[in-house]
Amino acid sequence: MNKRTGVFLIVLTSVAIIGIAIFQIYWIGNAYELKKTQLNAQIKMSLKAVANNLFRIQNSKTRQQLFSSQDNIEDSISNNINNINYVLIDSLLSNEFKSLQANLNFKYGIYLSGTKKLLGGDFQNFEQQILDSEFKTPLSCLRIGSPYFLAIYIPDTNNLILQNLIWGFVFSGLFVLIVGFSFAFTIVIIYRQKRISLIKNDFVNNMTHEFKTPIATVSLVSEMLLKTEVQNDKEKIKKYAKIIYEENIRLKNQVEEVLQVALLDKGQLKIRKKEIEVHKLLDQIISNSEIFILERNGIIKKVYSAARSKIRADKMHLTNIISNLLDNANKYSPEKPIITVRTKNIKKGILISVEDKGIGIKTEDQANIFNQFHRVHTGNIHDVKGFGLGLFYAEKMVKEHGGFIRLNSTFGSGSTFEIYLPFNEIRKD
Numbered sequence: 001m002n003k004r005t006g007v008f009l010i011v012l013t014s015v016a017i018i019g020i021a022i023f024q025i026y027w028i029g030n031a032y033e034l035k036k037t038q039l040n041a042q043i044k045m046s047l048k049a050v051a052n053n054l055f056r057i058q059n060s061k062t063r064q065q066l067f068s069s070q071d072n073i074e075d076s077i078s079n080n081i082n083n084i085n086y087v088l089i090d091s092l093l094s095n096e097f098k099s100l101q102a103n104l105n106f107k108y109g110i111y112l113s114g115t116k117k118l119l120g121g122d123f124q125n126f127e128q129q130i131l132d133s134e135f136k137t138p139l140s141c142l143r144i145g146s147p148y149f150l151a152i153y154i155p156d157t158n159n160l161i162l163q164n165l166i167w168g169f170v171f172s173g174l175f176v177l178i179v180g181f182s183f184a185f186t187i188v189i190i191y192r193q194k195r196i197s198l199i200k201n202d203f204v205n206n207m208t209h210e211f212k213t214p215i216a217t218v219s220l221v222s223e224m225l226l227k228t229e230v231q232n233d234k235e236k237i238k239k240y241a242k243i244i245y246e247e248n249i250r251l252k253n254q255v256e257e258v259l260q261v262a263l264l265d266k267g268q269l270k271i272r273k274k275e276i277e278v279h280k281l282l283d284q285i286i287s288n289s290e291i292f293i294l295e296r297n298g299i300i301k302k303v304y305s306a307a308r309s310k311i312r313a314d315k316m317h318l319t320n321i322i323s324n325l326l327d328n329a330n331k332y333s334p335e336k337p338i339i340t341v342r343t344k345n346i347k348k349g350i351l352i353s354v355e356d357k358g359i360g361i362k363t364e365d366q367a368n369i370f371n372q373f374h375r376v377h378t379g380n381i382h383d384v385k386g387f388g389l390g391l392f393y394a395e396k397m398v399k400e401h402g403g404f405i406r407l408n409s410t411f412g413s414g415s416t417f418e419i420y421l422p423f424n425e426i427r428k429d
Contacts, residue, residue, distance in 0.1 A: 006190075013183055020175050028169060035161045040134070043154070046096035047137040051150065053092050054139065054361040077188050084110065086120055093152065102158065108152040110139065119148075214247040216328040221247075260393060261322075271314045278309040278350055278421075282341060285319055289326040298330070298337030306343040306350050311421050317397045318421075321350070324390035324416050329356035332415070349403065351423040360411040370409060394419075 069322050089108070089302050097104045109121030109130045116131050136151035154160075162169075221240045230236050286300050293300055329339045333356055341356040361369060398405045402422050409415035 010187060017176075017180050017183060020179070024172050024176055028172060029167070031165055031168065032161060032418050035155070035164060039161060043081070043097075043152070044137075045148065046093070047135055049096050050089070050092045050239065051137045051139060057088075058064040065284060079353040084120060084121070089150070090122060104154055105151050105156055106152065106154045110148055111152055113147045114148055121150075123153075126153050126155070129155075154249040178188060184296065201412075211251065214251040217247045218244050218251075269395075271317065273312045273314055273401075274317055275312050276318065277309055277411065278306070278311060278352065279304050281315065281318065281351070282322065282343070285322045285326065286341060287325060289330070292335050293326075293330050294332070296333075296337055298333065300326075301338075303340060303342040306345045307346055308423070309350060311341065311423050313401055313421060314397075318401075321397055321419065322354070323395045324394055325354040325419075328390065328417075329354055329415075332356065332360075333358035335371065346420065348424070349420055351418055351420050353416055353418045355414065356402065360413050360415055361407070362411045363408040366407060366409060370405070 023403050052239060089110075093106065093108060095104065107121075107123050107126040108138055109118040109123035109127070111118045111131060118127055118130065118148045121130075130151050130153045133151045135153070136149045139148040169282045180397055214217045221243050224230050225237065227238050230240070282302070282304075286302065326339065326341075333339075338357045340353075342353045342355070344351050395405050398421070400421055405417060407415060407417055
């Protein structure tokens, strides 16, 4: 899939997800309005049911229940509506709303339509809302053509509707978020896999180049050894044999580096710790690496300040780590390498630093310098050799020893790698 197709699919899917979200909001709005209409209709029906119950009570043998006074009922109907039994009305309203399975907090009142004056009920602090309420019904049960109305006001209607729809809102939003998150996560994974694929391709290219050089050298020298004039010259035989040996060692080290990282990825690389004298080991490593630095007219300085230099560590891995750092210091020094190896004691351990005056590392590269396959030079540019595994391997091994490795670098001024290793073998994660 090319870049243009990928961008098109991302945009198309993003628009689809946004469209789904907009339609979800639209349908949620519709559901809210529908629920509100249904609730309003049920409230109006409940009011009519209360009025019918009042009418039934008014025309039954228990008509006195409608009034708080049992005397002069007809006078009460026409002249003194305050004698109405509001406890009964409150009870009738509550029962009707319970049948709706709605726990409504309502206020109600009875008013005269002409004067719009509340004459009774439970309406404290909500007088105007009750007078303006759409939920009202005439009290014709009191008198035919009665100008009195029973009206109610429900302060928390919107909250009641939202409570009924809340789970629909939650799950709808949750599903949209899941789809959006899954899409974003998929895009991240695709690009991450693409990046890994590019890095691995780069690694294969570099590995092919690195293996090809010693193989070609050995092939050429072997061809020279087959010539009669060379076979009669012992000095040339010795010279060519040495070249074959050195290239074979180089090839072996490269293969070993790849195999060690492969074992490290599988968690099968074992650490065999024993007591090591760090300064003595550094002298050996520097002695082996010095020949390559002297070939370029460089120098290695040793500044050993650590009073205590014995630790428990794996000699092979520690040797590989320091050798990798010295090799990098040499490779990334464009002119005569000037390398300084220092030691000092800190925090119950020893700090080993390898400093160079080379090209340094850019800030944007420093964050990824310990990543697997990462190289400052990528692609088919082979002015700097290597697989991009050395620092990844170094960081993993130092952590396995309970220590840390860190970088201080200024582009154009050189780099310093510092390795801390504890004296004891207790590892603290």
